[in-house]
């Protein structure tokens with residue numbers, strides 16, 4: 563992805579601080595961070611925030627999305643209900659690279675109760691640095707897309 567790519571960020575209450583750190587990090591790298599909150603610490607349900615971020619990606623408003631909750635799992639499940647979204651939870655940099663390279667993921671989910679902030683930022687870097695390889699992987703991603711039709 564090139565600089566100035568628009569990247570939507572969202573989370574539930576568990577992950578506000580890490581989400582804001584990621585927004586600052588990717589802004590410093592030259593990306594356009596579209597942080598849609600929340601900003602206050604009250605408990606707020608991850609499905610709402612996963613879906614809102616996913617809609618930004620599905621509509622084309624943002625090229626990629628990064629979403630967070632305690633485990634990353636719940637918000638990933640919600641995001642993947644939105645047509646056109648392919649979101650994976652990653653706790654390591656290899657997976658983050660591969661979900662872009664092989665699965666053409668357009669969203670990354672992170673669990674703040676699983677990861678430290680330093681590793682979360684490294685995972686974000688791995689995700690953003692990778693490119694979809696196409697070829698035989700495109701055929702497989704097309705099979706996923708066909709399931710949504």
Ligand code: RB5
Pocket residue numbers: 574576608631632633634635636637
């Ligand atoms: C909130 O306590 C927690 O359930 C949520 O952040 C997430 O881990 C769900 O998958």
